[in-house]
Amino acid sequence: MKGVTFPAWHGKHYVTLAELVVRLGSFGLDLTWRVEFDEIVDPRCVEMEKRSADAGMDTLTLLSLTTPFLQLIDAEARGFAGDEVVVVLTEFDSSLWDVRAVDERVLSELRYHYPGAKNL
Secondary structure, three states, X not given: OEEEEEEOEEOOEEOOHHHHHHHOOHHHHOOEEEEEEOXXXXXXXXXXXXXXXXXXXXXXXXXXXHOOOOOOOOEEEEEEEOOEEEEXXXXXXXXXXXXXXXXXXXXHHHHHHOOOOEEO
16 A cells, blocks of 8 residues: 655644545545544544444544544544455644555545645
């Protein structure tokens, strides 16, 4: 799996988990998500961990729990197609995102939207 890394902050704009999931486009629609947190910063994080402990959650459920604005600290969201991890979104200290994906088109899209993105 290849990846990119980029700052979570672009000026005053924080790139949220919800924004990244939307940027996945159709690639992310049918995935099952499991999310883990090193630091719980919002009650929605507890609900995401609860749903992740079971069979995971669909993309629309993940989006409903991450919007409106939810800033994370040290979190990882793994998107599964069946039993295979196909995308990993890792947020470090509210300052940096690492995104790994099996589909290079996803990474190209992120490079386009986040010009500071560098290859991992």
